[in-house]
Amino acid sequence: MAIRWLTLILIFTSAVFLTGCWNAREINELAFVMGIAVDEAKDNKVKVTVQMAKPSTFSKSPTGGSGGDKEKLFWVATAEGKTLFEAIRNMATFSSRRIFWSHNKVILIGEKLARRDISNILDFFTRNSELRLRTWVVVVPGEAGQLLEKGPNMEEDPATSMEKVIAGRALTGKSYATMLKDFTDDYLSPATYPVTGKLTVAKGQSQPAIKLEGAAVFEKNKLAGWLDEQETRGYLWLKNTIGNPVLVVPCPSGGEPMSIEVTMSKVDFKSHFKGQQPYLTIMVKTSGNLGEQKCNIDFTKPEKRREIEKALETTISKDIQSAVKAAQQDFGLDFLGFNHIFHRQQNQKWYEIGHRWPQMFKEMEVSIQVDAKLPRVTLFAKPLESMKQPQPGSGEE
Amino acid sequence: MGNPQDLAIREITLASDDEIKAAIIALGGLADKDIINQHILNTLMLDIRFQKNQGREEIFQRIKKYGISNFKLKEDQTIDEIIQEVISGDTIFLLDGVDKALSVGSRGWKDRSVAEPITEGVVRGPRDGFTETIRTNTALIRRRIKSPDLRIHGVKVGERTLTDVLLVYLEGVAKQEVVDEVMHRLQRIKIDGVLESGYIEELIEDNPLSPFPQIEHSERPDKVSAAILEGRVAILVDTTPFVLIVPTVFIQFIQASEDYYERFYLGTMVRMVRIIAFLLSVTLPSVYIALTSFHQEMIPTPLALSIAASREGVPFPAIGEAILMELTFEILREAGIRLPRPIGQAVSIVGALVIGEAAVQAGIVSQAMVIIVALTGICSFAIPAFNAAIAGRLLRFPLMILASILGLFGILAGLSVILIHMCGLRSFGVNYFSSVTTVTPQDFKDVIIRKPWWAMLTRPAMITGDTPQRVEPGLKPGPEHNSENKE
Structure with a gap:
């Protein structure tokens, strides 16, 4: 028994030691990539800009770190190559540490390159085992690399602050972003047009800041164009991912606008055919809270409340219309995914008309029905201003 | 003579x-x-x-x-x-x-009076502990279990020391086969002397080469009495306050007598804490090594960066650092135990921290490693049974080496070996893990959770013989109901 064990242990340990530590690398021998930007360079080359964290300055030094030297917490390096992989490997020529990709947060794609071809980017980033598929992919108008230098204001490095900005996009509902896995899925799917976020530098800030606005629409491997904020919001409604944005709704009585925060939303589609013409009904159900208002209307009355709901419905409907219009007229691309709805709901017919879809889509009719509710009556206090005015007939109370 | x-x-x-x-x-x-x-x-x-x-x-x-x-x-x-x-x-x-x-009969020598057991202190619970005199010890058990079914059988073990060894069990509750087996194994022993129950333990164990103790010991009469009431057999050895309890399953080592005296919520929580502490004390350094030298992608980014920052300028690889610190810690602990008072243990912890602090300042080890080693040490103190904690202490080192060579894969391989070994262990016919991997779900009432006493209806099935009933059903206190409504 003992000998058997001993032999086993010996075999095991020797096997273990013979392999050596081929894959071991200490954590402090790595350069953590936080964000990468890919741009087009001269001579058909690819320019890669990488922002890496500098751990030595990351830790809060116990001896009071607020000293004079404001050393940057990150390092931005650039390399070029004929292919993306080569460019990245070229970084090793000047990076003292092994470049480590697993903590990458964002992939920025420069507009020029995006308009030409992004297939090699997607291929490389999904093929590489070190990269996560949960990385955000965004497009940058102009040069992407320069965005990685824009000083972060709250976070330690620009890439982290980009990640947080993207994560907080549901608060405004004016922008969109996709992770690499979803982007690649859409890219690989024959009838889907990938849509992702657009990162720019915010204007009018005292310090340079990064802003996520609108969205970028791709036609296969090329950037087709941008969506503005209203179109993006319409797109979000249609994708059922609107989140909890604040909608600015005009006052029914013509006063100043009010803000309504969306708390719940649900979108359903109903497809028909009018003869050979496809026809789509979009049904939106939503509810919200009144967040701010300066309309001098007494909202406690149900019919007045209905007026606000009407106004909200119109606003949402306009948003969706703008997205549909952009898809049908500006782009002529079904990036809204209507083809999937018809494929699902009108399966038989789809096989007859599917091949004519791109043309049919541009001409199809779309009707939008919005059902908005403001259920929380208790929040319907009268506007603060109107309380100051003497109410007719309110008496002493 | x-x-x-x-x-x-x-x-x-x-x-x-x-x-x-x-x-x-x-x-x-x-x-x-x-x-x-x-x-x-x-x-x-x-x-x-x-x-x-x-x-x-x-x-x-x-x-x-x-x-x-x-x-x-x-x-x-x-x-x-x-x-x-x-x-x-x-x-x-x-x-x-x-x-x-x-x-x-005039036996009457100077002996230590019944005192509070040092190794197993409690906040709530009886404060008497066994002494070196076997007669006193049987009396302490008898005082708790007045049943005439309590059986005490004696053997003399040790050809020179002629030490009295007593088997104490409850007739009808303990399995007769187990009693016979214990007696058989005790009679087998031929040794010149028995100075502590540890001698007996090593001579009657099922798997003597295992790092895991298969026999529980205690110097608390209440704990031993509880074991006897569950149907276990207590082995009292003269000249030592430590009483052996068989059969033992692994989970006993994370149970403390106080679990049963305090409210059952606390008992349950504390047990979970102890299980976590045991797992951490075995695996924490190795997981740290595996993560920092193989699987950096598994650490959340901010943590990865701060670990990287704390390792900046450290000359050793993570495994070197870990072994250095663990070794230092073991030395300090050993030194502390030999210090005159139990305070020595506290001194050794302080010593480890001070050394750790200095080592970090000098850049020999990273702060993260000091935290890991300190946490591991504290975790191993959180296990009530010292002998089970030793198993964890020992197994830590091979796991660390495996982790440094194969990463998490190595840890898993090591843990699998340990787990397979533990599953194969038996203690007097009872599987070592039988209360965890139990086929009788009601045994689970006293493993990770500690059910309240009114719900502890049966004795552990793997230990008790013919009389499993322990608590009358329907004892849960509450407003009086009509008796028809009761189950």
Whole structure:
């Protein structure tokens, strides 16, 4: 028994030691990539800009770190190559540490390159085992690399602050972003047009800041164009991912606008055919809270409340219309995914008309029905201003 | 016996004219002087007078009947028996001309009084602990279990030490096969001496090479009594306060007697904490090594960066650092145990932290590693059973080496080996993991959770014999219901 064990242990340990530590690398021998930007360079080359964290300055030094030297917490390096992989490997020529990709947060794609071809980017980033598929992919108008230098204001490095900005996009509902896995899925799917976020530098800030606005629409491997904020919001409604944005709704009585925060939303589609013409009904159900208002209307009355709901419905409907219009007229691309709805709901017919879809889509009719509710009556206090005015007939109370 | 210096022989005369000689033999220190003086010498020399002409045998019998006022009195026939009795602390009465001896129970040596057990302190619960005297220990158990079914069987183990070893169990509750097996294994032992129950433990264990203890020990009478009530067998060994409990399953090592005295929520939570602590004490350093030198992608980014920052400038790889620090910690702990007071343990922790602090300042080890080592150490203190904690301490090192070579894969391989080994262990016919991987779900009531007493209806099925019922069902306190509504 003992000998058997001993032999086993010996075999095991020797096997273990013979392999050596081929894959071991200490954590402090790595350069953590936080964000990468890919741009087009001269001579058909690819320019890669990488922002890496500098751990030595990351830790809060116990001896009071607020000293004079404001050393940057990150390092931005650039390399070029004929292919993306080569460019990245070229970084090793000047990076003292092994470049480590697993903590990458964002992939920025420069507009020029995006308009030409992004297939090699997607291929490389999904093929590489070190990269996560949960990385955000965004497009940058102009040069992407320069965005990685824009000083972060709250976070330690620009890439982290980009990640947080993207994560907080549901608060405004004016922008969109996709992770690499979803982007690649859409890219690989024959009838889907990938849509992702657009990162720019915010204007009018005292310090340079990064802003996520609108969205970028791709036609296969090329950037087709941008969506503005209203179109993006319409797109979000249609994708059922609107989140909890604040909608600015005009006052029914013509006063100043009010803000309504969306708390719940649900979108359903109903497809028909009018003869050979496809026809789509979009049904939106939503509810919200009144967040701010300066309309001098007494909202406690149900019919007045209905007026606000009407106004909200119109606003949402306009948003969706703008997205549909952009898809049908500006782009002529079904990036809204209507083809999937018809494929699902009108399966038989789809096989007859599917091949004519791109043309049919541009001409199809779309009707939008919005059902908005403001259920929380208790929040319907009268506007603060109107309380100051003497109410007719309110008496002493 | 030779002529030992501590052997006291007092020759006396029973009749007035030196005719009837007698002697009293006892070992100084082991026999209680008061008993000898009061109950033997006093009566023999002052109260009873014998006639010259009385037969020696008659005198002997009269002394046996009237002369010695001691509860324990026995007639010995052979020299061997006499020697036995003397060595054990009894007093021997010899009468000239009679080939028999009387042994008078006078065992009474200086022993430690019943004190609070140092190794198993409680906040709530009885504070008496076993002593080195086996008689006191049986009394402590008897005081708790007054059932006439309590059985105490004795064996003498150790050819030179002749140590008393007692089996204590509840007839009808403990499995007879287990009792027989324990007895069989005890009788098998041929050894010159038994100085502590650890000797017995190692000689009757099922798998003597395993790092895991398969026999629980305790110096708390309440804990031992609880085990006896569950149907286990307690093995008391003279000259040590540590009582062995068999059969033992692994989960017993993370149970403390206090779990059963405090509210069951606390008992449950504390148990979960202990399980986590045990797992951490085994795996924490190795997981840290694996993550920092192989799987950096598994660490959340901010943590990865701060670990990288703290390792900046550290000359050793993570495994070197870890072994250095763990070794330092073990040395300090060992040193601390030998310090006179239990405070020594605290001193050693402080020492480790101070050394750790200095080492970090000097850039020899990283702060993260000091945290890991300190946490591991504290985790191993959180396990109530010292002997189980030792297993964790030992297994930590191979796991660390595996982690440094193969990463998480190595840890998994190591843990699998450990787990397979533990699943294969048995303690007196009971699987080591039987309360965790139980086929009888009701046994789970006392493993990770501690059910309240009114719900602990049965004894553990893997241990108890024919009488599983323990608590009457329906005892949950509450407003009175109609009895029909009760189950």
